[in-house]
Amino acid sequence: MLNDLKLRNDNLPGEIWICPSVQETILGYRQSGFFSREAGGILVGYRRGPHIEIVEASCPMALDVSRRHSFVRRDDGHQAFSDSRWESSDGTLHYLGEWHTHPEAKPFPSSLDRYEWGKLMSHYADPLVFLIAGTVQWYVEFSFYGWTISEPLSS
């Protein structure tokens, strides 16, 4: 069983919580196989003051561009996923950011990641969460602060 993952960075006033089902989803796409391709999706949840609570994640879809060393979210289904959560929650569930995998133990954003994240950030007034799941560690970035954590483990 996984618990809520509670992430803190000393530079940030709040915490980022990732619920167990989202951790399971992301761990399920971990690139442990030699030929596995990158996977990704969007993160949806609540903004509670300075805190972020991630409660859902979308999975790779047919029109996304998924390669061994890159993932570009192209399928409109992710936006539809976010829109449907927004509508069914009376506007309390928000698009919060992006996740994708890397085929490396200690993930770090690529120049393509930076480019895609920059485009997204220019569209949103509130800071977004970016998560890269490596095979041993995860990289988390929020409000321009990035740090690595150990991959969540089932106990």
Ligand SMILES: [Zn+2]
């Ligand atoms: Zn990447």
